Each structure stands twice: as C-alpha cells, then as structure tokens.
Amino acid sequence: MIGIDLGTTYSAVGVVESGFPILLANEEGRRVIPSAVWFGDGAVEVGEKALRRRGVSPVVTSVKRLMGRRPGEVDDFPLPLDEGDRVRVLGRTPEEVSAEILKELKRIAEWRLETEVRKAVITVPAYFNDAQRSATKRAGELAGLEVARIVNEPTAAALAYGLDKLGEKARVAVYDLGGGTFDLSVLEMRDGVFQVLATRGDTRLGGDDLDAALAGWCAEKAGAGAVDGRMIKEAERVKRALSADGEAVFRVPFVDGGESIEVAATRRDFEHLAAPFIERTIDCCRRAMHDAELSPADLDAVVLVGGSTRIPAVREAVSAFFDREPDLSQHPDEAIALGAAIQAGVLTGAVRKVVLLDVTPLSLGIETFGGLMNVLIPRNTTIPAKAGEMFTNAVAGQRSMSLRVLQGEREMARDNWRLGEFEVAFEPAEKGRARVGVQFRIDENGILEVLARDTATNRDTVLEIRDAAVDVDDEKVETMVSESVEHAFDDMAERVFTEARLKAEELLPAVEAVLSQGDGIVPEEEVAGIREAEATVREALDSGDANRLKAAVESLDKATEAVAARMVERAMEEALERRMGG
Structure with a gap:
C-alpha cells in the first residue's frame, strides 16, 4: 500500500520500506512532481512534461480547487470551465484530471517497487467537506486504486514529525500552507496515539493566491492588460527568489504580441501584498487554539509544512503569534506524503504502535420542527463517529417526515449549509406516536452517511450525498464559523x-x-x-x-x-x- 499527497501545486508518493517511510522518485530523480496535466490528441502528460507544454497549449493546474465543486462556485480558475450540470475543464471532470495525476504516481510506485500497487492512502486538506473527500476517493478509484483511507494533511504531517517520538507526550500545532489550501491543526501525541484536538483552515488560500496577487501588481505597474498563465508562472519564480533575496525582476516577453514587461519587485513589496493572506492564516490559528482551549505556551512545537512556509514573512508571523521559533525539521514539500506513507504502513502492519484519531471540523445535524438546527455530531468530534436520535411526527395523521441534513455552527437551520434532503414515509399516527430513528455515521475518511429508520416497519432510507455536498464557496467555511461567534x-x-x-x-x-x-x-x-x-x-x-x-x-x-x-x-x-x- 502506498501513501499519496495529492497537492494543489505538487504531489508525491511514498511507501514504508523496512520500517522507514520513503518517497519514491521518478525517472528524473524527482520525489515531488507538479500537479499539472496536459491532454493531447489521445495522449496525456503529467508533471514537468505537462508544464513544458504551457504557453503552447492549455495545461490544467490547481485542479484540486475544483474538487467537489458545482458550476457557478468557481470564478478564479486559470482555464475556462465548461457549462453544464457538472464542473468540467477541457471537457473533463476534476476527478478525471486528478485521476491522471494519481495514475502517474501509481506508475512511479510500481516502477520503483517492481510490483503492482492496488491500495493507497490519500491526503486532503482538513477543511475539505464531504463532497471534496468523496471526489478525491472517486479520483483514486478512476486511477485504479482502492482508497483505503483519506487522511487530513496536517495530521499526516504530524505523523511524519512524531514517528520518532512515539514514547513521548507532546502537543503540536501543524501549520500547513500549500499551493492552494491552508490548515492549522492542534494534535496531542501520547504513547503512539495521535489525537486531533482542533482544526481550522481555508480551502481557498495558498501560494496560488500569492502568485496571482504578485502577477496582478506587476502587470499594473507595467500598464499591461489581463494577467495570463505566463505572468502567473513568472510571479511564482519571483516569489521564490524573494524568499532568498531582497529584490528580483519580473520579466515576461512580448505580452499580447507587443512589448515585454520588466518590473523590479522588492521583498518588502511582496510582503505588503502577502500581508492580508498571511493574516487570514493567523486568524485560523487563533480560532484553532481557542477551540483546543490551549494557549501558545501549552504547545511543545509548531511544525511548518507546505511550500509556502518558505516565505520569510510567513515564518515571522507564525513565530510572533505562537511566541516561539517554528520547527523546520520537516521538508515542506515532502512531510505530508511521508505521513501518508506512514498511515499506509500502519494499515498494512509495517508500522506498529501508532494510532490516528482525527476530528470533523464542522457540526452535523438535521433541521427540526420550528426551523432549528439539531446537532447530532458536534464540531471537533473524533472520527470515525456515529450518533443517533429518535424523532416523532409533529402533526396528527402525518404520513412522512422530511429530513434536511445540515452542516454548520448556527442555531437556526436556515443559517447552516444543506447537505441533502430526503423523505421518510411511515404509517399515519397520532401526534408524537410515529417514530423515526436517524443515525449519522462518519467513517475514517470523514465521509458522511445518514440512515433513517421507521421503527414500526424497520424500513431504512439512506441518504446519498451528491457531487457537491455543500452548496457554498469553500472560502465561506471560515465565515460560517466566525459568524457563529459574531451572532x-x-x-x-x-x-x-x-x-x-x-x-x-x-x-x-x-x-x-x-x-x-x-x-x-x-x-x-x-x-x-x-x-x-x-x-x-x-x-x-x-x-x-x-x-x-x-x-x-x-x-x-x-x-x-x-x-x-x-x-x-x-x-x-x-x-x-x-x-x-x-
């Protein structure tokens, strides 16, 4: 079994060999490959090969931002999206594109291990909702993999960090700022048990946003028109350069067939552009610590992972908030894939004495009479989890009950997100006499199943979550929680x-x-x-x-x-x- 970090910008695959987690490199010796896919006339190229096509023909990057999304929910994707009942790019669903990346990782693993690979552990952002997790699982299946477990990315990073500390007790915060997503998770490690105490994040915040902001600023300085793919690519290069140097030059030749762009950017310019994005991550940190009922002084370490944590301003902000120097022992691009490999090793028995306890980041419940939100599984409940409750008919002679499944932190149903709805039929009865048992079950992947049972007939109805479980932009996840506090x-x-x-x-x-x-x-x-x-x-x-x-x-x-x-x-x-x- 292999472990996969399916990242927004880069992806990697690992395995446990002789008790040690290792990442598997491709033929070019690269352990981390770009999450980029090019579709030709019956041909597909992934990684660096795909990126070499950019500028000549369309290349799909950052497809992770489309996973589990509905048409109309995405307005900032670098390529045009097809209209229709599902989100598609270049005529393919996000799962189909992601499957090509997973196929390439599977191929690398089989080439290196010289054996067929059938099962995998795949990581996702902690704040991925049910639809996004299900879409990730489907992508794995399309790639010919049985997805044995879906693991939250910060949790995987904590596994990589704590593998050599199994005999210790420690509280650790994992700050994970990648290409497209951000998560802060607070975990406690004790005698090989990794328990997530709290998690906060933003699935629309990462290095891609910094690239876009820098490209837009440079284009404005040069008096250029719309930002294109070449400008984004150059902005990424300049961003990386400014992490090492105080100044870099943004250059893009023959924009719109005309003059070239050349703009000098300083680290201070970039830090000014990045400040609001970094502050959003610190706000998530503040809320996660509050949820965990801990102060920064209660932590033993703050671990940084994700390529964007190389930015000096990010490290300074984390250091200031947690009042300590962050732990840089983990490779920013490789820690999550190593953690996924460790979890795969746990499932196969190659790694022992490790237990992973994750949590659900938002409360789950149903709408009850009067429009109230009735929570069955509270936020930050350790998963897998199961909870049930009995409901009765509110009106005499009622023949069915409409169950609306909700996710969110508000008291009134209308202010939460509707995951799905279904009717449960039963025999007419006096008020309060018909009984329907409702059970919520979240599996180890954080995927929800809702079962309703008419106790008179023992007839079951199971809710099937459709392609997009939450009819709301991902960036509003944090807004939901902050509004619950505000109101x-x-x-x-x-x-x-x-x-x-x-x-x-x-x-x-x-x-x-x-x-x-x-x-x-x-x-x-x-x-x-x-x-x-x-x-x-x-x-x-x-x-x-x-x-x-x-x-x-x-x-x-x-x-x-x-x-x-x-x-x-x-x-x-x-x-x-x-x-x-x-």
Missing part, C-alpha cells in the same frame, strides 16, 4: 424564543380545552391564576422577547401542574373502572 447571542436568543414559542403553541390550546370543559377538574380559585399566566404568555409572544416568553411559558406550565396531575389521576381511575367493569 452567538442573537442566534441563541432566537433559538430560545423559537423553542418557547413551540412550547406555548402546544400549551395554550391544551389549557383552553381544559378550562372550557367545565367538569370541575379546575377549581375556581385556580382558574384566575391560569388565565393570568395564559395572558402573560400571549403578551410575551407578541413582544418577541425570548427570555420573557421563556419565563412566561414556565409560569403557565407551573400554574397548570396541579391540573395536569388531576387529569392523569382521573384517567387512571377511569381505566381501572373499565377494567373492573369488563
């Missing part, structure tokens, strides 16, 4: 009010029905108090004040406690009389 008080107030309103709407008709019976079950001295509590509830409903309504409902509930007890007692007596009479 926490308002959201909770609305939830409290909604729950109290539902209780009031159930209680008021019942109270009215009892008071109108006139059968002596409510003594006159209690009627006035109940009527007063009832009026208070109605006034609170009109006010929209959550705490006021909650208190009013509780008062009405308390005022009718004695009546409810007498009704239960009378019902029992009547049942006993019928039984004795029978």
